[in-house]
Amino acid sequence: MISSPSSLVKVKNIAEKFRFPSQVTQIREYGQGNINHTYLVTLDDEKAFILQRINTQVFQQPELVMANMGILSEHIEQKLQEQPLTHNSRWECPSIVLTQDGADYHICDAGNFWRVISFISNSQCFETITNAEQASEVGYGLGRFHSLVSDLPISKLADTLEGFHITPNYLQDYQRVLAETTITSSLESNYCQEFIKDRADWVDILENAKGQGILQLRTIHGDPKINNIMFDCDRQKAIAMIDLDTVKPGLVHYDIGDCLRSGCNLLGEETKQWQEVSFDIELAKAILEGYFEIAQGFLTTNDYQYIYDAIALIAFELGLRFFTDYLAGNVYFKVNYPEHNLMRALVQFQLTASIESQEKLLRQIIACY
Ligand code: GN1
Ligand code: MG
Secondary structure, three states: OOOOHHHHHHHHHHHOOEOOOOOEEEEEEOOOOOOOEEEEEEEOOOOEEEEEEEOOOOOOOHHHHHHHHHHHHHHHHHHHHHOOOOOOOOOEOOOEEOEOOOOOOEEOOOOOEEEEEEOOOOEEOOOOOOOHHHHHHHHHHHHHHHHHHOOOOHHHOOOOOOOOOOHHHHHHHHHHHHHHOOOOOOHHHHHHHHHHHHHHHHOOHHHHHHHOOOOOOEEEOOOOOHHHEEEEOOOOOEEEEOOHHHOEEEOHHHHHHHHHHHHOOOOOOOOOOHHHOOOOHHHHHHHHHHHHHHHOOOOOHHHHHOHHHHHHHHHHHHHHHHHHHHHOOOOOOOOOOOOHHHHHHHHHHHHHHHHHHOHHHHHHHHHOO
């Protein structure tokens, strides 16, 4: 979506409410987010910042998102000072830029919620992974993040998005929406319905383990898809995790699953060639290797038992969320055309099927750690 010049002028007026260290020279739309509206703000000294309009339909208490972000960055900064890193040496956490009034967000006249965070300097992200070295860095990045927050008590964080990654709830939503939808059936839609029906008995797997105390809640990122892992432009090492809106109590399994479902799909989640989608086992191996190298310090034996299921489940869950949104008339994820969410669902279901077909191999790889 391209902003019109007049809407960019409005965004510039919003930017003026924040305390940037020098003059703003350029503002443009930025990134591929499905929920918030994101702009890159460049200053006259070429420093960059991210200005975002938070989707308050999704994040209904955005001030809690900002409070979590503040707690998280303070924790990470303190931890890095106490125990400086030896591997990669550079790790950063985006920081909040305050408004002229000293607040961490601004509500504009139209009632929208805006915030500014720093852009990690000299960094870049990728939509797809191109080699095993990069994959291993992605795994390292998630592992480093989890390790840095492993002693951040979950009681300090608000639940900013209730039900997020609770797969059985998404199944219930789907069943309700399916019963009410006015979308006419199609071959693809019928395929999705069958795909979901065949897996309905398995959607509770992580929640049951959580309920039985086998898996425990920890601080998680919530959305560690690979374009949320920043690489140093020169050294090509993972140096930050961005998009911290969904940092909250959860299972690390959600994060591991999300990282692999996005990292091992070489065609990316926006492809229209859904039948060609597959899960690249070599990349999975490299991501897991990078991850476990760090994470074995805090993972328990029980945690390992559920990693295969998490990988398949989070791909399936995202497919279910996209398909439900398609049936509901595209009310949650931004879309470019009416069948966009259907196409995205087909991609995730194809990926799930590919993960399932490689279950034995994946379990063997996980068992090595
Ligand atoms: C959404 O907006 P974005 O791209 O950061 C979604 C994630 C999905 C992702 C799929 C809060 O994230 O859960 O995995 O789309 N975020 C929320 O691309 O629902
Ligand atoms: Mg996100």
